[in-house]
Amino acid sequence: MKDKVVFITGAKGGLGMFVTQRFLAAGATVVGASRSIAREDFPDSNFVAMPVDFTKAAAVREAVESVVKRCGKLDVLVHVLGGFAGGKTIADTDDATWQQMQDLNLTSAFYVLRAAIPHLRKSGNGRIIAIGSLTAVEPNAGLGAYVTFKAALAMLVRTVALENKDAGLTANVILPGTMDTPANRKAMPKADFSKWLQPANVADLALWLADERSAQVTGALFPIDGKFLLDSCGAAGGPRKTSTGHWPTIMKAAAAVKSQSTSGPVPQRTPFYTF
Numbered sequence: 089m090k091d092k093v094v095f096i097t098g099a100k101g102g103l104g105m106f107v108t109q110r111f112l113a114a115g116a117t118v119v120g121a122s123r124s125i126a127r128e129d130f131p132d133s134n135f136v137a138m139p140v141d142f143t144k145a146a147a148v149r150e151a152v153e154s155v156v157k158r159c160g161k162l163d164v165l166v167h168v169l170g171g172f173a174g175g176k177t178i179a180d181t182d183d184a185t186w187q188q189m190q191d192l193n194l195t196s197a198f199y200v201l202r203a204a205i206p207h208l209r210k211s212g213n214g215r216i217i218a219i220g221s222l223t224a225v226e227p228n229a230g231l232g233a234y235v236t237f238k239a240a241l242a243m244l245v246r247t248v249a250l251e252n253k254d255a256g257l258t259a260n261v262i263l264p265g266t267m268d269t270p271a272n273r274k275a276m277p278k279a280d281f282s283k284w285l286q287p288a289n290v291a292d293l294a295l296w297l298a299d300e301r302s303a304q305v306t307g308a309l310f311p312i313d314g315k316f317l318l319d320s321c322g323a324a325g326g327p328r329k330t331s332t333g334h335w336p337t338i339m340k341a342a343a344a345v346k347s348q349s350t351s352g353p354v355p356q357r358t359p360f361y362t363f
C-alpha cells in the first residue's frame with residue numbers, strides 16, 4: 089500500500105479507527121474523514137485529518153477534491169460511515185429517524201461515490217470498499233429504517249462495480265455482524281463480548297479488498313460475523329436457526345418487536361453475490 093492514497097470515511101469510529109490504523113500500518117497515505125477528526129487522532133506522518141459532514145453534498149465534493157489536490161491522486165475509498173437506529177416497527181418509525189438512516193447509510197455514500205469515482209477511475213486499479221451490515225440481506229423486524237438503507241447501499245455499490253469495470257475499478261461491500269466496539273459494549277453491557285466480531289478482522293478484509301490480490305473481485309457482498317455465523321450456519325453452511333440468530337443482543341426492543349411478528353419460513357444462509 090506504500091504508494092496508495094486512501095480516503096476513509098467514519099475514520100475515527102469504532103470500526104473506522106481499526107481500518108485507519110490498518111491502512112497506515114500497511115504504508116498507505118490515509119486521509120481520514122469525520123466531522124470531528126483531528127490530526128492528533130492518528131499520530132502518523134502519513135495521516136491527514138479531514139473534518140467533513142457527509143450529509144452535505146458540496147462539502148463532500150470539496151473534501152474529495154482537496155484529497156486529490158493535496159495527495160495528487162486517489163486510489164482507494166473505504167466508506168465506513170453509517171449510523172444505527174432500531175427498536176421501532178415501520179408503522180412507528182418517525183420522519184427524523186427515517187431521514188437520519190437515509191442520510192448516514194445511503195446518501196452519504198452516494199455523495200462520496202459520485203465525487204470520488206472519476207478520480208478512482210484514473211487510478212487504473214481503483215478500489216471501493218463500503219461497510220454495509222449483515223442485517224441488510226434479509227428483513228429484520230424493528231430495524232426497518234436501518235436495513236432498508238443498508239440494503240440500498242449494497243445495490244448502489246454493486247451498480248458502481250458494473251459501471252466501472254472498464255476502468256479496472258472494483259467495488260465491494262463488507263457486511264459485518266455485531267462488532268466489539270466501545271459503543272456496543274456500553275449499549276449492551278450484559279452481552280457475551282467474546283462472540284462479537286473483532287473490528288480488526290473487518291479491517292483486514294478491507295485491506296485485502298484494497299490490494300492487488302482482489303483485482304478480479306467486484307460487485308460482491310462479504311458477510312462477516314465472527315462466531316454467530318458459524319454457530320447458526322454450521323460448517324456445511326446449513327440454514328440459520330432463526331433470522332435473529334445473529335442479533336440476540338443488538339436491541340432488546342427490536343427483539344421484542346420480532347417476537348410479536350408472525351413466524352415465516354426459516355431464512356436461508358446469507359447469500360454471497362458476485363458477478
Ligand SMILES: NC(=O)c1ccc[n+]([C@@H]2O[C@H](COP(=O)([O-])OP(=O)(O)OC[C@H]3O[C@@H](n4cnc5c(N)ncnc54)[C@H](OP(=O)(O)O)[C@@H]3O)[C@@H](O)[C@H]2O)c1
Binds near residue numbers: 141
Ligand atoms: N457497530 C456494529 O456492531 C456494526 C455492525 C454492522 C455494521 N456496522 C456498520 O459499520 C460502520 C461503522 O460502525 P461503527 O460502530 O464503527 O460506527 P461509529 O462508531 O458510530 O462511527 C461512526 C463514525 O462516523 C462519523 N460520523 C457520524 N456522522 C457523520 C457525518 N454526518 N459526517 C461525517 N462523519 C460522521 C463519526 O465521527 P464524528 O462524530 O467525528 O463525525 C464516527 O467516526 C457503519 O457503517 C455501521 O453501520 C456496524
